[in-house]
Amino acid sequence: MKKFCVSLFAILMVFCCCACGKKDNLDEIGQNLSLYNISVDVDVETKSVMGNLNLNYVNNSDDVLKNIKFHLYPQFFEEGNTDKVVASTILNDAYPNGMSYAKFDVDGVQVSGQDVSVIYSGDCDGILDVSLPASILPSDSVDISIDFSFILPNCEHRFGYGDNTINLANFYPIICVYENGEFDTSGYNSNGDPFYSDMANYVVNVGVNRDYVVAGSGVRANESIVDDRKQVTFNANVVRDFALVISNKFEIKSTKADDVTIEYYYFDDANADQSLRAGADAIKTFSNLFGDYPYSTFSIVKTDFIYGGMEYPNLVMISADIENQDDYMNVIIHETAHQWWYGLVGNDEYRYPWLDEALTEYSTLLFYDNNEGYNLSHSEMLNAYKSNYTLFITVYQDVLGDIDTSMRAIDEYDTEPEYTYCTYVKGVLMYESLYQLIGKDKFVDGLKEYFNLNKYSNATPDALISAFESASKTELDSFFDSWISGKVVIR
Numbered sequence: 001m002k003k004f005c006v007s008l009f010a011i012l013m014v015f016c017c018c019a020c021g022k023k024d025n026l027d028e029i030g031q032n033l034s035l036y037n038i039s040v041d042v043d044v045e046t047k048s049v050m051g052n053l054n055l056n057y058v059n060n061s062d063d064v065l066k067n068i069k070f071h072l073y074p075q076f077f078e079e080g081n082t083d084k085v086v087a088s089t090i091l092n093d094a095y096p097n098g099m100s101y102a103k104f105d106v107d108g109v110q111v112s113g114q115d116v117s118v119i120y121s122g123d124c125d126g127i128l129d130v131s132l133p134a135s136i137l138p139s140d141s142v143d144i145s146i147d148f149s150f151i152l153p154n155c156e157h158r159f160g161y162g163d164n165t166i167n168l169a170n171f172y173p174i175i176c177v178y179e180n181g182e183f184d185t186s187g188y189n190s191n192g193d194p195f196y197s198d199m200a201n202y203v204v205n206v207g208v209n210r211d212y213v214v215a216g217s218g219v220r221a222n223e224s225i226v227d228d229r230k231q232v233t234f235n236a237n238v239v240r241d242f243a244l245v246i247s248n249k250f251e252i253k254s255t256k257a258d259d260v261t262i263e264y265y266y267f268d269d270a271n272a273d274q275s276l277r278a279g280a281d282a283i284k285t286f287s288n289l290f291g292d293y294p295y296s297t298f299s300i301v302k303t304d305f306i307y308g309g310m311e312y313p314n315l316v317m318i319s320a321d322i323e324n325q326d327d328y329m330n331v332i333i334h335e336t337a338h339q340w341w342y343g344l345v346g347n348d349e350y351r352y353p354w355l356d357e358a359l360t361e362y363s364t365l366l367f368y369d370n371n372e373g374y375n376l377s378h379s380e381m382l383n384a385y386k387s388n389y390t391l392f393i394t395v396y397q398d399v400l401g402d403i404d405t406s407m408r409a410i411d412e413y414d415t416e417p418e419y420t421y422c423t424y425v426k427g428v429l430m431y432e433s434l435y436q437l438i439g440k441d442k443f444v445d446g447l448k449e450y451f452n453l454n455k456y457s458n459a460t461p462d463a464l465i466s467a468f469e470s471a472s473k474t475e476l477d478s479f480f481d482s483w484i485s486g487k488v489v490i491r
């Protein structure tokens with residue numbers, strides 16, 4: 001996610017490839033992954049959705065599994081849970097027409113064709129625990145069918161609708177990551193992006209009124225119209241999530257970045273060509289810097305969204321509230337960098353939000369180094385970060401007396417500004433310090449190595465540190481520890 005924008009004039013805070021040159025073969029890489037076959041039928045008048053997930057779950061762990069757990073993120077948008085999805089300081093912006101709540105139901109679960117009982121657990125009953133009639137061995141698979149239905153809240157968030165768009169993200173039951181002998185059942189938090197998931201393959205069918213345009217992760221494999229309804233099918237291989245944005249106001253522009261088709265879905269954008277170009281330049285730049293973007297499509301989608309932007313595989317949401325074009329393009333570039341840091345190289349965004357966000361934000365600075373002609377530069381942005389961070393520390397120390405500047409899990413920050421400053425702003429300062437310490441070439445080599453060793457899987461802080469150590473032949477544990485633990489003093 002992008003929580004703030006940087007322009008030439010001000011920092012606006014919204015608390016606020018391989019070596020052979022051939023692209024990775026996603027069909028091959030995705031052979032042993034779980035398959036989500038999702039159908040959703042959207043009623044645009046009532047904002048209600050009937051859905052079904054047909055999942056072929058592949059047990060890629062070394063353990064025999066007797067149950068499978070799923071995140072039900074829409075549960076957190078129901079009445080009584082609003083503090084979990086939006087900070088109180090921005091409640092009125094997120095719900096411009098007054099409070100509005102989701103209603104989400106699981107209507108039935110079958111395993112291999114048999115009805116099974118389920119248990120709800122976790123914060124806000126946000127975890128669905130499905131018992132398996134028969135255990136599944138490592139490398140074996142099982143078919144699970146889940147019928148679900150929901151009503152969207154009138155909320156300018158990932159899961160909700162505004163005056164212009166319907167945002168369908170984190171809307172279906174998604175498998176919890178299984179590691180260290182258990183499923184990770186972290187809940188939801190208004191700070192950052194509380195997500196953690198594994199790579200999988202997706203086939204998603206969407207039914208909607210014929211005058212609506214559907215933007216989605218992956219490749220639009222089919223689109224047909226019968227009477228007043230439209231059916232759209234998307235295929236997305238080797239992605240860790242799937243998102244849709246639906247609108248009857250969308251115009252579409254497209255271009256190519258090498259062999260990637262970039263599509264821009266927008267409304268009210270007098271600079272649409274420029275916005276599209278920023279996304280294409282970002283795909284090219286980051287492919288050159290870190291390693292190839294292996295997918296054939298990338299969609300930039302202007303949406304009703306409370307924060308600057310939000311990343312999903314092959315699709316990024318960009319807030320319609322951003323008025324300054326430089327800020328708007330900066331968010332496009334930030335969200336595009338997430339295709340590498342979060343999308344391809346995944347991480348536990350709940351526990352280590354800095355791992356993808358800090359790297360993504362620093363990647364936007366590297367973008368400006370490689371693209372003259374944009375009205376932002378690495379040095380100007382860096383100076384803004386420095387002065388803003390020291391101001392933040394001063395103000396907080398005056399108010400609180402002391403401040404914890406460690407880079408920590410999203411639920412360990414008392415306020416959204418603390419999360420934002422410690423994760424994004426301090427993160428950028430940490431990477432600038434490393435860049436100065438080991439030099440540009442070794443820094444970029446470290447990122448290439450981190451990408452190549454961890455793409456299509458989930459990385460840890462240790463994996464990042466070891467990639468930079470390998471590229472620079474320098475011991476960096478104490479460097480990272482001093483920044484992450486909050487010991488380093490920035491003046």
Ligand SMILES: [Zn+2]
Nearest residue numbers: 001002357360
């Ligand atoms: Zn971000």
